[in-house]
Amino acid sequence: MVRFRVNGKGRSFAGPPFTRLIDVLREDFGLTGTKEGCGEGECGACTVLLDGRPTNSCLIPVAQVAGHRVETVESLGRRGRLSPLQQSFLTEGGAQCGICTPGMLMTAWSWIRAGGGADEAAIRNLLAGNLCRCTGYQHIVNAVVQAVKARRRSGRSR
Amino acid sequence: MGVNALRREGPEKLCGRARYIDDHNFPGCLHGVTLRSSIPHGRIQHISFDPRFPWEECVIATARDVPGGNHVALIEEDQPLLAEGRVRHVMEPILLVAHRFRPRAYEALRHIHVEYEELPPVLTVGDALRAETVLHPPDNVFKSFLIEKGDVTAGLAGADLVVAGEYRVPHQEQAYIENNGMAAYVEEDGTVVVLGSLQCPYYVHKALKHIFDLPDDKVRVVQTTTGGGFGGKEEYPSMIAGHAALLALKARRPVKMIYDRGEDMAATTKRHPAWIKHRTGVMRDGTLVAQDIEVVMDGGAYVTLSPVVLSRGTLHAGGPYACPNVRIRSRVVATTTPPNGAFRGFGAPQVLFAAELQMEKVAEKLGLDPVVLRRRNVFREGSVTATGQVLEESVGASTALERCARKSGYVRRRAAHVRWNRARRPTWRGIGLALCHHGAGFTGSGEAYLNSKAAVSLSRGGEVWVLAASTEIGQGTGTMLAQIVADTLRIPCEWVEVETPDTGKVPNSGPTVASRTCMIVGGLLERAARQLREEVIKRCGSFPRTRAGLRRAGRLLCGKGPPRRFEAEYQNPPEIRWDEAAYRGDAYGVYSYGAVAVDLEVDRLTFEVRVREVTAVSDIGKAINPRLAEGQIMGGTAQALGYALLENVVYENGFMTNSQLTNYIIPTALDTPPLKVEIVEKPYSRGPSGAKGVGELPMDVPAPAVAAAIRQATGHWIDVLPILPERILEAHLHGPVPRQR
Numbered sequence: 029m030v031r032f033r034v035n036g037k038g039r040s041f042a043g044p045p046f047t048r049l050i051d052v053l054r055e056d057f058g059l060t061g062t063k064e065g066c067g068e069g070e071c072g073a074c075t076v077l078l079d080g081r082p083t084n085s086c087l088i089p090v091a092q093v094a095g096h097r098v099e100t101v102e103s104l105g106r107r108g109r110l111s112p113l114q115q116s117f118l119t120e121g122g123a124q125c126g127i128c129t130p131g132m133l134m135t136a137w138s139w140i141r142a143g144g145g146a147d148e149a150a151i152r153n154l155l156a157g158n159l160c161r162c163t164g165y166q167h168i169v170n171a172v173v174q175a176v177k178a179r180r181r182s183g184r185s186r
Numbered sequence: 187m188g189v190n191a192l193r194r195e196g197p198e199k200l201c202g203r204a205r206y207i208d209d210h211n212f213p214g215c216l217h218g219v220t221l222r223s224s225i226p227h228g229r230i231q232h233i234s235f236d237p238r239f240p241w242e243e244c245v246i247a248t249a250r251d252v253p254g255g256n257h258v259a260l261i262e263e264d265q266p267l268l269a270e271g272r273v274r275h276v277m278e279p280i281l282l283v284a285h286r287f288r289p290r291a292y293e294a295l296r297h298i299h300v301e302y303e304e305l306p307p308v309l310t311v312g313d314a315l316r317a318e319t320v321l322h323p324p325d326n327v328f329k330s331f332l333i334e335k336g337d338v339t340a341g342l343a344g345a346d347l348v349v350a351g352e353y354r355v356p357h358q359e360q361a362y363i364e365n366n367g368m369a370a371y372v373e374e375d376g377t378v379v380v381l382g383s384l385q386c387p388y389y390v391h392k393a394l395k396h397i398f399d400l401p402d403d404k405v406r407v408v409q410t411t412t413g414g415g416f417g418g419k420e421e422y423p424s425m426i427a428g429h430a431a432l433l434a435l436k437a438r439r440p441v442k443m444i445y446d447r448g449e450d451m452a453a454t455t456k457r458h459p460a461w462i463k464h465r466t467g468v469m470r471d472g473t474l475v476a477q478d479i480e481v482v483m484d485g486g487a488y489v490t491l492s493p494v495v496l497s498r499g500t501l502h503a504g505g506p507y508a509c510p511n512v513r514i515r516s517r518v519v520a521t522t523t524p525p526n527g528a529f530r531g532f533g534a535p536q537v538l539f540a541a542e543l544q545m546e547k548v549a550e551k552l553g554l555d556p557v558v559l560r561r562r563n564v565f566r567e568g569s570v571t572a573t574g575q576v577l578e579e580s581v582g583a584s585t586a587l588e589r590c591a592r593k594s595g596y597v598r599r600r601a602a603h604v605r606w607n608r609a610r611r612p613t614w615r616g617i618g619l620a621l622c623h624h625g626a627g628f629t630g631s632g633e634a635y636l637n638s639k640a641a642v643s644l645s646r647g648g649e650v651w652v653l654a655a656s657t658e659i660g661q662g663t664g665t666m667l668a669q670i671v672a673d674t675l676r677i678p679c680e681w682v683e684v685e686t687p688d689t690g691k692v693p694n695s696g697p698t699v700a701s702r703t704c705m706i707v708g709g710l711l712e713r714a715a716r717q718l719r720e721e722v723i724k725r726c727g728s729f730p731r732t733r734a735g736l737r738r739a740g741r742l743l744c745g746k747g748p749p750r751r752f753e754a755e756y757q758n759p760p761e762i763r764w765d766e767a768a769y770r771g772d773a774y775g776v777y778s779y780g781a782v783a784v785d786l787e788v789d790r791l792t793f794e795v796r797v798r799e800v801t802a803v804s805d806i807g808k809a810i811n812p813r814l815a816e817g818q819i820m821g822g823t824a825q826a827l828g829y830a831l832l833e834n835v836v837y838e839n840g841f842m843t844n845s846q847l848t849n850y851i852i853p854t855a856l857d858t859p860p861l862k863v864e865i866v867e868k869p870y871s872r873g874p875s876g877a878k879g880v881g882e883l884p885m886d887v888p889a890p891a892v893a894a895a896i897r898q899a900t901g902h903w904i905d906v907l908p909i910l911p912e913r914i915l916e917a918h919l920h921g922p923v924p925r926q927r
Contacts, residue, residue, distance in 0.1 A: 060208075062202070063363075066847045068847070068848055104200075114197075114200040114201070117200055118196045120813075121813045121817045123200055124193075124661070125412065125413045125659060126195070127364040127413030127414060129199050129200060130202045133200065151855075152855040156856045159847065160363070161362055161363055161416070161825065162660045163821050164821045164861055165820075165858045166820050166860065167813075167816075
């Protein structure tokens with residue numbers, strides 16, 4: 029039995045310990061917001077936060093997260109009550125087909141929460157592990173820049 | 187119109203609530219997998235099943251289980267749903283297995299052994315044209331076209347200068363981030379229902395009717411949220427839908443088939459590789475007098491969409507320039523490789539790479555600035571194309587060219603790069619510019635043949651619905667179509683609902699391809715909404731401005747009945763005349779135009795290319811939603827940069843050896859530079875609010891702009907894509923010493 033926290037709640041998984049974290053999240057916990065694009069850690073669509081750090085959930089055996097904290101896109105806002113980062117993606121056009129979006133959001137959220145800045149080059153570097161085929165990245169970068177600025181304006185340094 | 191309405195399905199995508207096909211749960215469903223050919227060409231001698239495997243756990247389907255025609259019906263019925271006797275490419279589907287657990291289904295495949303009698307493979311266009319092995323009688327040519335205008339021989343003879351060039355462009359993988367996937371079940375009354383990731387519900391519908399020999403109403407196709415298409419989900423979903431439904435029919439349970447990345451890349455369609463030759467005659471002042479162009483494309487093993495891809499390639503091969511004497515000869519040939527198919531641009535990026543790099547060479551030979559050469563010949567109102575089409579309206583080519591040159595600082599940067607390249611720096615720099623036209627919608631006769639329909643309905647509850655088969659695959663279709671309807675009715679966009687593309691609910695609006703959704707389907711919806719508006723005004727005196735008013739209008743129009751539906755059907759504009767046999771006339775109703783400038787630098791030691799900035803200026807008639815249109819332009823441009831510099835499909839003996847995102851490299855946020863976009867609006871009288879097409883245009887000419895910039899930077903003409911560091915190194919070792927221009 030593997031016990032860990034998902035989006036703040038205690039969870040346990042009783043299957044084979046080498047089951048991929050993404051499968052446990054999607055199939056056992058019904059958290060289908062986390063997407064699979066390549067299954068080999070290249071595209072970043074399956075990015076979740078593991079103890080706050082962006083991690084490809086397709087490369088992690090569930091046994092390895094025992095006792096750790098996992099956050100998925102479902103931990104952000106809800107429809108009608110989007111988080112400021114999600115709202116920024118919506119207004120800036122950062123989501124098109126949407127399949128890379130949950131991973132992009134989690135990577136960006138880890139940066140913003142850790143007090144990351146609005147420098148465009150640094151944000152491109154941050155997002156380099158998340159592939160998007162629709163946007164050409166500019167609108168995604170703009171969305172993260174705007175979200176960082178909004179957070180600073182709201183006075184939350186962390 | 188012209189307002190950045192927010193993407194309507196955006197919130198659910200941002201919350202991870204949008205349901206793509208693999209997010210759907212079907213109780214009791216089986217997982218289907220595909221046994222595929224491991225050789226490029228041969229006869230199936232025997233298929234054996236390892237007796238140690240518990241086959242009773244599986245459902246197996248072969249060609250013999252197909253109730254109707256064993257083809258994926260599209261243009262021709264030559265591609266089998268499951269191979270019968272003969273295989274014509276690696277990864278061709280032979281047999282299907284379904285199991286309760288996906289890993290077990292894959293394991294089952296490892297216990298099936300296929301014996302082949304191998305036949306000679308035809309792996310290259312050269313092999314195909316030699317026709318020693320005939321795949322498509324008599325000469326392996328699926329389709330050919332000839333466009334002739336004026337007298338090319340005389341034109342070349344009378345030219346001050348004739349420039350020859352030869353170009354080669356490779357396969358390209360669409361690389362949508364959501365792999366292909368379908369689910370199917372059969373209802374009690376025998377209706378076959380298929381859900382999945384797709385662009386063209388009615389293409390799948392047509393294919394399934396043929397496979398199962400069923401009437402229209404016994405097949406239902408529903409699009410689920412689709413994670414990108416780019417043409418890659420135009421035709422292949424019909425194959426997967428057929429497979430999933432065949433298994434579901436046999437298993438009497440729902441069946442899900444979700445491809446993994448390796449299977450998706452190795453088995454499904456790619457952009458057609460092409461070989462293009464040019465001979466261009468010009469006068470000393472830069473006036474084009476003759477273009478002699480030959481195009482050969484590799485269609486792969488089956489016809490699929492190749493004739494139409496070749497058609498668009500042929501019609502765009504000369505570039506956006508007026509020339510009195512033109513000959514364009516084109517062929518698409520059969521090889522024993524996986525069929526190539528639709529990919530954003532659809533034949534145009536291939537030929538425009540050649541046409542635009544050819545213009546650079548001509549300019550250099552003449553000692554003219556490439557922008558000046560283009561300015562001298564560019565399409566303007568009244569210009570006549572290679573097919574004899576007079577461009578009557580909405581010709582923004584020269585505006586796009588001039589604004590792009592200005593916005594990118596082309597002249598200034600070109601001069602600055604010459605100075606940079608003379609100094610001892612770690613890099614060479616270059617800037618290149620390219621220009622294109624892109625026909626919006628199907629060809630003149632194509633739209634008439636499609637005869638598309640779209641509708642707007644008003645329910646007794648006052649709900650306004652958009653009913654169209656056009657799919658949202660990331661481009662913003664739903665939002666944009668709702669905006670067109672809302673604006674026509676003069677109500678807020680949020681009051682308009684968009685129906686799911688479901689063949690049980692929406693009329694056949696044609697496929698979501700060819701940059702036609704906004705212009706053609708948007709235009710139909712505008713007409714349908716106008717009918718609704720007129721009817722409401724007739725009944726109520728005026729069109730309501732409140733939701734309560736809409737409800738009253740709904741009750742008045744519908745009584746207790748179902749929603750009142752107003753449908754518009756495509757009518758070929760009388761002034762559009764196209765002679766399909768002679769390939770003369772109005773090839774497309776209208777063209778969009780784009781200019782792009784690429785500024786880059788090349789590392790002098792490693793030959794790595796870093797794109798510093800891209801400027802794209804696009805004449806799309808009217809941006810219904812500028813933010814969405816910008817997203818199309820930026821995304822297409824990035825995809826084209828991948829085509830130009832990174833994306834290299836490697837085939838060995840007909841098998842794609844790099845079918846992973848690990849070794850098939852698409853651009854990341856670091857490979858993609860800041861993108862500057864400007865939209866030019868030269869309205870088209872028949873587009874909704876003047877709109878033309880935008881989806882494919884941005885894919886067309888970043889590649890030749892890159893190659894032109896590489897020329898300035900390194901002194902080398904690289905006529906082959908992708909321009910990998912190895913190619914520049916090779917040119918450097920064997921080619922002329924770089925000239926500093």
